[in-house]
Amino acid sequence: MSVLLVEAFYGGSHKQLMDLLQEELQDDCVLCTLPAKKWHWKARTAALYFMQTVPTSANYRVLFASSVLNLAELVALRPDLGKLKKVLYFHENQLAYPVQKCQERDFQYGYNQVLSWFMPEHKLAHLQKVIGVKRNGDAYQLEGLPGQQKSGDLMKNSNAHGESGLCTPEHEGLPSPSPAPERPNKAGASESTNPCQEEDKQHLTFNLCNIMSGWDSQQRPLHVAWPHRWEHDKDPETFFKVLLKLKEKDLPFHVSVLGEAFTEIPDIFSEAKKALGSSVLHWGYLPSKDDYFQALCMADVVISTAKHEFFGVAMVEAVYCGCYPLCPKALVYPEIFPAEYLYSTPEQLFKRLQNFCKRPDTVRKHLYKGETAGFSWAALGGKFRSLLAAEPREDL
Known part of the structure; x- marks a missing residue:
């Protein structure tokens, strides 16, 4: 299990991607999750929860997480994870996410993403040499990759399949520590195996x-x-x-x-x-x-x-x-x-x-005039596997 998958909001597109990665990596990963409720609360507290529940292992080489997690906090709380190669997947941009009411934006969530994405100079130099990342003021620009804004979100499922039906308000406290969920088999990959997910599913039939x-x-x-x-x-x-x-x-x-x-x-x-x-x-x-x-x-x-x-x-x-x-x-x-x-x-x-x-x-x-094949998991699975590969001597 050289890849550690951490998902603070295990539902919808977040769950779909993690399940696909887990299936792709088979026994070479461990998945740690929290249920898909109260994302604001998860963004603020998930690092503390995972600090306590992520198993310690000398075999980890790569940490893959979504930006709901404050990655900087987790690494600070768990120094053993700091040496890993880290891949952060942005489902959205909290600095540009539309506010629902005319009120001052809560910048905490965007600030968490900035902290998690900040790269020191030696890391930036390494990335510039390898894949063409360069600094543009205080931002980082990825050269040579068209559509870079969406590149980390190719498998997003806005219909949120894999989550429960209508949610009801529940206590917002952190759930008690529990073992990491077992890897789902191929036939049942869409079902939740996370013991933290306690809500019932609304079973509907449709024809x-x-x-x-x-x-x-x-x-x-x-x-x-x-x-x-x-x-x-x-x-x-x-x-x-x-x-x-x-x-x-x-x-x-x-x-x-x-x-x-x-x-x-x-x-x-x-x-x-x-x-x-x-x-x-x-x-x-x-x-x-x-x-x-x-x-x-x-x-x-x-x-x-x-x-x-x-x-x-x-x-x-x-x-x-x-x-x-x-x-x-x-x-x-x-x-x-x-x-x-x-x-x-x-x-x-x-x-x-x-x-x-x-x-x-x-x-x-009408026959659709665009292309969809490039967005399939068949086309992208291998790219994700390459992204999660870490060579023994790589400068992490």
Whole structure:
């Protein structure tokens, strides 16, 4: 077990990546996790928890963690981990993450990321020689790698599969120390093996084929999917505003609102569900990946209205399942999707959907003009393995 995997928020895209790495590395790693609840609390206290629970071993060579963890604190609390090669994976940028209310930003979380990413001069010189990293003022720039902002987030799953269903408020204290979870086998890799995860899963069954069996393919209304977390950074207000405008004009469509909800659900979801009425085909999180992918395969259009996105694997998964993507002409999307799938304003999004509602066959016959194969684990697994390799004489 030369690789130590540490995840302070073991759910959703965080869990998916750790499970994939664990499967890729087999017996050459040990995984230490905390459940996917109260990420603010985890960002502040996870280092103290892992200081007590990460097993001591002389075999560790590499430490891989997500940026929820304050890596600088953990290394300070556990000097034995300081000598390891460290790989920090950023699922988001807390210095740019949109605030929900008009209030002063809590810079603690971004500050944690800055501390964890800071490199002393001798490390910077080494990286500049090996992979072309250079300092630009107080920042670090990676040369020669297109799309560097998203490079650490290629497997992000915004639908948060692997987490529980609707969460309920629970005590925010650190859980009692417990043994590291056993490595899941290949068939059960999507199930949590972390003893800290005590919440029950909301088991749902889903069969869109049965739901839509009464519709002729030519008469079937446009089916729109929204497979994102039910949180403010995904901008559900804009999405529902556009749909309600379609409904006001008596345009036929169906909508499946997928993704996971957490303790605090924006009010717009309950309001929109009531207002959309019979247009709703499915509403809520699907714990089963088979059900989730079946829902995407039955949809015609997948939409993002996100205000913060490093990659957005839910959109790529939907495209892989045959959906026509509509994404903001901003954030990471222009790096992934051809121009015809981008919109600049909510008005443009409305006009595109209005035309699709009138002629749904245009999207059903459409062949996607971009590429998705490069984002698959088949293409990326080996790269991650190389990243986690440490040679015995490497200057760590």
